[in-house]
Amino acid sequence: MQYKAPLRDMQFVLHELLDSTAHYQSLAPYQEVERDIIDSYIEAAASFAENEIAPLNRSGDEEGCTFNNGEVTTPKGFKEAYKQYCELGFAALAAEEEFGGQGMPFSLGTVVNEIMGSANWSFSMYPGLSHGAIATLEHHGTDEQKAIYLEKMVTGEWSGTMCLTEAHAGSDLGIIRTKAEPKGDGTYAITGQKIFISAGEHDMTDNIIHIVLARLPGAPEGTKGISLFIVPKVNVNADGSLAERNQVTCGSIEHKMGIKASATCVMNFDGATGYLIGPENRGLNCMFTFMNVARIGTAVQGLTASEVAFQGSLEYAKERLAMRSLSGAKAPEKVADPIIVHPAVRNMLLTEKAFAEGGRALVYYLAMFADTVAKGTGEEQQYADQMLSLLTPIAKAFLTETGYEAANHGVQVYGGHGFIREWGMEQNVRDTRIACLYEGTTEIQSLDLLGRKVLGSQGKMLANFTKVIHKFCQEHQDNEAMAEFIAPLEKLNTEWAELTARIGEQATKNPDSVGAAAVDYMYFSGYVTLAYLWARMVAVSQKALADGTTETGFYDAKIKTAHFYYSKLLPRTRTYVARIESGAEPYMSMDVDQFVF
Amino acid sequence: MQYKAPLRDMQFVLHELLDSTAHYQSLAPYQEVERDIIDSYIEAAASFAENEIAPLNRSGDEEGCTFNNGEVTTPKGFKEAYKQYCELGFAALAAEEEFGGQGMPFSLGTVVNEIMGSANWSFSMYPGLSHGAIATLEHHGTDEQKAIYLEKMVTGEWSGTMCLTEAHAGSDLGIIRTKAEPKGDGTYAITGQKIFISAGEHDMTDNIIHIVLARLPGAPEGTKGISLFIVPKVNVNADGSLAERNQVTCGSIEHKMGIKASATCVMNFDGATGYLIGPENRGLNCMFTFMNVARIGTAVQGLTASEVAFQGSLEYAKERLAMRSLSGAKAPEKVADPIIVHPAVRNMLLTEKAFAEGGRALVYYLAMFADTVAKGTGEEQQYADQMLSLLTPIAKAFLTETGYEAANHGVQVYGGHGFIREWGMEQNVRDTRIACLYEGTTEIQSLDLLGRKVLGSQGKMLANFTKVIHKFCQEHQDNEAMAEFIAPLEKLNTEWAELTARIGEQATKNPDSVGAAAVDYMYFSGYVTLAYLWARMVAVSQKALADGTTETGFYDAKIKTAHFYYSKLLPRTRTYVARIESGAEPYMSMDVDQFVF
Secondary structure, X not given: OOOOOOHHHHHHHHHHHOOHHHHHHOOHHXXXXXXXXXXXHHHHHHHHHHHHHHHHHHHHHHHOOEEEOOEEEOOOOHHHHHHHHHHOOOOOOOOOHHHXXXXXXXXXXXXXXXXXXXXXXXXHHHHHHHHHXXXXXXXXXXXXXXXXXXXXXXXXXXEEEEEOXXXXXXXXXXXXXXXXXXXXXXXXXXXXXXXXXXXXXXXXXXXXXXXXXXXXXXOOOHHHHEEEEEEEOEEEOOOOOEEEEOOEEEEEEOOEOOOOOOOEEEEEEEEEEEEEEOOOOEHHHHHHHHHHHHHHHHHHHHHHXXXXXXXXXXXXXXXXXXXXXOOOXXXXXXXXXXXXXXHHHHHHHHHHXXXXXXXXXXXXXXXXXXXXXXXXXXXXXXXXXXXXXXHHHHHHHHHHHHHHHHHHHHHHHOHHHHHEHHHOHHHHHHHHHHHHOOOOXXXXXXXXXXXXXXXXXXXXXXXXXXXHHHHHHHHOOOOHHHHHHHHHHHHHHHHHHHHHHHHHHHHHHOOHHHHHHHHHHHXXXXXXXXXXXXXXXXXXXXXXXXXXXXXXXHHHHHHHHHHHHHHHHOXXXXXXXXXXXXXXXXXXXXXXXXXXX | OOOOOOHHHHHHHHHHHOOHHHHHHOOHXXXXXXXXXXXXXXXXXXXXXXXXXXXXXXXXXXXXXXXXXXXXXXXXOHHHHHHHHHHOOOOOOOOOHHHOOOOOOHHHHHHHHHHHHHHOHHHHHHHHHHHHHHHHHHHHOOHHHHHHHHHHHHOOOEEEEEEXXXXXXXXXXXXXXXXXXXXXOOOEEEEEEEEEEEOOOOOOOOEEEEEEEEEOOOOOOHHHHEEEEEEEOEEEOOOOOEEEEOOEEEEEEOOEOOOOOOOEEEEEEEEEEEEEEOOOOEHHHHHXXXXXXXXXXXXXXXXXHHHHHHHHHHHHHHHOEOOOOOOOOOOOOOOOOEHHHOHHHHHHHHHHHHHHHHHHHHHHHHHHHHHHHHHOOHXXXXXXXXXXXXXXXXXXXXXXXXXXXXXXXXHHHOHHHHHEHHXXXXXXXXXXXXXXXXXXXXXXXXXXXXXHHHHOOOOHHHHHHHHHHHHHHHHOOOOHHHHHHHHHHHHHHHHHHHHHHHHHHHHHHOOHHHHHHHHHHHHHHHHHHHHHHHHHHHHHHHHHHHOOOOOHHHHHHHHHHHHHHHHHHXXXXXHHHHHXXXXXXXXXXXXXXXXXX
């Protein structure tokens, strides 16, 4: 398939739904981010993505990365495309001007990431991981550290990684074993092995700056004894030039289901020189900055999966001929009707569309809260922080799972051809599968949402959002044309609060209730969140139609997609509610030794 | 992972749940199929599968098939394993004794297929496709055709294929273009290209017998103008020896998402000599024999996916340590608890288990109806035929979709490690994805179920089954210990009939209603069917416990799995019912040209 950036829909979400220019106006550094600036960035990204990296998507998958004697070679064309990506300024887009960035908002960077990631997710991993390392350095680095590393990372001359996972420790970082021993000169000797390090080694940049979790001697056990270190692949002289290689090497790369053009490395630290970043034993706290960025980035991956599935399968559904519509031939001049006439095919296409466009609205909505967290002040900033905290695990888990579902519909629309590599639909499935796993699995996100965010704030974070939804419903309650959306939305919004209260009550009696309810609660929350955004999109579209727009097809399709979402996808909430109500006991009653075959 | 045939559970389903020996006693040719014979076949299959073909599963995936100048080489070890498989008699197990088979029941062959397929699905495709060709020849071949081909195919000396699909025609076979022109000597010249031909070319046998769909000159358009032909790769002399090559060649093999060790061939017929099988223009009718066998075979693939996911992820869930149980440390002597303590992990394991064991019960139940169709007489046979017709699309669609879900849980339990090829969980996902596509997609099966079977029989086929369920509920209605299962089962059973009546009524007003409801209806039907079988398994288990079995753990686990199924999986029916009730309009209201991006 040939990816085409859905510019009209992006503009709809940015300008019409979320009024991004008003949002940017409200933040001091973004006063000059006008609509034409936004659109020109997006168009430039679309042009680069469609022409330069989309064509490398399938060849990158076929070729994969190769490992030879500690060195990793990226697939043909990746190195050149990366160079161009940096030269065009995409690497530096949302970084601070003081470090060579263009100072654009995070949310605009996120839109660009969607475009790049839809075109070639594996490619987008290389700059993507750098962003996490850059954010960590910006927030927690000393001035000296920033001066040494940031500018070269921002421009993309050097790349960055995040080294968290060890073979025995993924979700549970409290049990990592990598050691950091003080060398007496203010630096540390880092020793241990990290796995699943994206872009841990590659041939695109002269240096790679690893951000590494490790334990100091005598550190407390568990998550409160972990510190964070900068470990450059090549040591850096005081003047910024490269010195000798550090003692960090790539031991091998993983053979994976997908994202094969992204190098997933085993990294060996053999007394490598490291520099403490942030306070001792507070490494995990410093890491949260990165983790939030990475989770939003992964939510974007879910969105791209839905979009790619929609684009790929739509093309096929309009062309492929098979059987006649049950309500009479629609293309009598052909040997059969195009399969888009069949309700089951439309179900898949509309599911992809509803998740892609709804997911886009959620990701941009979320990213604008991140802007306010970064650049806002006072109560507004605190409120944005709470909304971001609540919505991030929903977006990450819900959009990656629904993206994976959509990716599978993309295959299914193609029938047997979907299973063949040529069409790109099966690659979308394989590439997307990781999104439900990395940066915290769906199960971990769900626990974060229900346990830490919702119950942990005594319902306050949730109440922030249900108030927003309630207010929206109030505003539209007299609008007859909105009734089919407002009534169920208001009901679900009330149910959300009640459900939360019931789980909270269960939890006081049985702590396993939270774990038992979490994933279903996440799905319920996701469906309600998207229902809210779809209802808002209907309101915008109805207004545009009432105002006499010429794009009647576009806005009418929005309303019909919302109608589909409310009729066919929202009923899924019935299952989640019923599952939550049956509690923890059906999971926990079986003894471990009864799990046999 | 190391596959181990779940012998105890197989015996439970065969002997305790379905009383297979009594079933075999009721059919004349199977009087001597006693329990010890059944068990010895299964044990022999387990030994061969675990030791000989399971070890080739991952290497076969890595190596794949190779194509060179018309010839296909199967992965290392496959040829030798196939030879051994035939020598041990597995190929001939369920074939007629008159043609060199062992004359065992189809249902026993299905159990053996489950074992082989769980160990190595790609390997099992080679003999699997032969079974379809054999069944077609047995039913529709002339005595002469049978004499020439059958014995060598039954023993596995030659293999067979089914050549249906063309590049432009998959689900819609009515539009195929391959031609058959009479040569004047009673044979036909077959010309055209077939795609997706499993085992179309390979290096395991000296000859390959293709069963090919093609059109005679002047044949009526559509499905009523298709005839069936035998096209041997190598022509066969009257004495059965091999003559010259026929004009059929493999043009290439497909590069696929999974089942990479199974050769999926493009076959070119260039005036190849073919022999008509069955009446002219009745080829699709003759094909139904094969299609039913193939659909049951694909339902088995769904079951294997759930079983493999369960076995693989159970092992990991018991070993992998991460975090503490929310209800207190369960392994305080270790750095963390094994992840099986977490409800979300148990949800995935129990879902896999419920689909694997429930799916096994459904497949064996179905296969015994196939025995009766093949060897029964009179009303019993007619009844079995109707039950088989109803249950086959349910088993095919529902078990492949739930198998795919389970395969994905298998990956998810492993976290990031699930994405790595080493553990076999991602291969299970890739291999299983095809099961929802080939032999009729989920959407096609669903239309077959609702349109052709249920509504097409004016509800009679469904009534046969709802009566069985109703009778079972009646028998157990006074059993207090069964109440939690009987009450919801009876309710769902009644709802099934009501739902069907409502769809039937909708269909008279809007023909698209059937297509709109079909997939949801299939899922609803599948969940009720498995609910019935799980309730029956509970009844058997409660009796065994009451009778003082020493295997209390085994039977108790069955009851708890049923409890999980009723509490956590049956609520999914609420969503399907709600979706069906919102009708066709949300799918059909959007104009084709509004589907854009």
